[in-house]
Amino acid sequence: MSKLQTQEPTEYKVIPALGLKITDEDKGIVEHLISVFGVTDLGGDVCHPGSFTKTLAERAQSIRVLDAHNRSSIMSAIGVPLQLKEVTREELPVNVLTKYPEATGGLWAETQFLLDTPEGKGAFARIKAGAVKEFSFGFNALDEDFTKDVDGMEVRNLRTIRLWEYSPVLFGMNPAAQVLGAKGSVIAPVSKDVEEKPAPDVTENTIRIRVRDPGSFQEGSFRTITIDKSGGIQAVIGRPKGKETTEVQSYIFDKDKWDVERARKWVSEHKKAFVILVLEEKEDKHPELLKLAEIEIEQWEMELFETEAGPQ
Numbered sequence: 001m002s003k004l005q006t007q008e009p010t011e012y013k014v015i016p017a018l019g020l021k022i023t024d025e026d027k028g029i030v031e032h033l034i035s036v037f038g039v040t041d042l043g044g045d046v047c048h049p050g051s052f053t054k055t056l057a058e059r060a061q062s063i064r065v066l067d068a069h070n071r072s073s074i075m076s077a078i079g080v081p082l083q084l085k086e087v088t089r090e091e092l093p094v095n096v097l098t099k100y101p102e103a104t105g106g107l108w109a110e111t112q113f114l115l116d117t118p119e120g121k122g123a124f125a126r127i128k129a130g131a132v133k134e135f136s137f138g139f140n141a142l143d144e145d146f147t148k149d150v151d152g153m154e155v156r157n158l159r160t161i162r163l164w165e166y167s168p169v170l171f172g173m174n175p176a177a178q179v180l181g182a183k184g185s186v187i188a189p190v191s192k193d194v195e196e197k198p199a200p201d202v203t204e205n206t207i208r209i210r211v212r213d214p215g216s217f218q219e220g221s222f223r224t225i226t227i228d229k230s231g232g233i234q235a236v237i238g239r240p241k242g243k244e245t246t247e248v249q250s251y252i253f254d255k256d257k258w259d260v261e262r263a264r265k266w267v268s269e270h271k272k273a274f275v276i277l278v279l280e281e282k283e284d285k286h287p288e289l290l291k292l293a294e295i296e297i298e299q300w301e302m303e304l305f306e307t308e309a310g311p312q
Contacts, residue, residue, distance in 0.1 A: 009138030009164040012069060012203050020127070028113035028124045029082065034137050034166050036096065038104035040149060043201070044213055045156045049105045052086055054142075055163045060084055064165040065111055067119055069138055069204045071165075078120040081166075083110040109166070123168055137166040146215045154215030169202075200260050207253040207263045208236075214249055216240055222249065232257040233266075 020032035035047045055063075065079035087108045089097070096103055113127075114120030126132040143160035201208040214222075221239040232254025237246045253263040 028115040033106045035107040079113040136169040138164045210250045212249045
């Protein structure tokens with residue numbers, strides 16, 4: 001499936017950094033994996049060999065290293081990629097292959113943090129101390145498809161990715177959570193049982209919490225609606241496969257008004273307050289002119305949206 005290229009990332013993939021080594025402490029240079037291929041992350045996505053080939057060939061010199069995806073200031077540029085390349089399964093660290101034998105390769109980076117800036121120096125110090133153990137990358141999915149894993153769960157296969165930037169971040173999504181420290185010691189992996197569902201996707205401006213697997217929806221059926229404008233709550237809705245109605249796939253919270261804990265609590269309290277929309281075409285039959293024809297929400301659920309949607 002081909003998608004139009006945009007001028008900014010539309011998705012963020014947060015994974016623990018793997019095989020991270022500090023190779024030159026004086027210059028702030030580290031080696032690490034940004035992505036591991038063949039491993040299903042907690043978001044239900046799998047990157048595959050070759051998924052970064054096109055973007056590295058076309059725009060390797062334009063990829064940025066940012067502070068937690070922050071693009072609002074030049075001060076957020078905390079490093080530069082010295083090298084970026086896809087590596088094969090045979091080039092992965094032994095401990096990664098031992099724990100995740102399904103791994104088929106990865107995206108390897110050599111990153112130099114800007115030690116002559118307080119932002120870059122601080123980021124490097126935190127990575128060296130083990131206080132920051134994960135990286136995330138901002139991307140557009142240009143080619144993807146959906147399959148089922150051995151347990152029958154639907155996964156999204158990322159075949160071609162447009163990479164914009166990568167960032168050290170606080171929390172990760174990929175279950176392959178091993179990191180090598182400055183002295184080569186192994187930091188314990190993050191438990192797969194920490195989250196019953198995919199971890200919230202936290203970006204510079206939003207917190208996204210999934211309530212439905214995106215692979216269970218019809219392709220091209222997603223749209224974003226506003227639930228509470230003043231309260232900073234939106235929802236991504238789409239048509240589940242085999243249905244004509246739409247359901248909520250994920251909620252998006254304004255990060256200026258919400259934190260992860262409160263957003264999770266709101267979603268938990270409103271599990272029954274799902275917006276079910278029946279779409280009806282106008283007489284001219286243009287799909288882009290579809291209008292919302294019916295909203296089936298019980299009265300008490302509507303009251304919840306009106307009285308409890310905003311920050312408390």
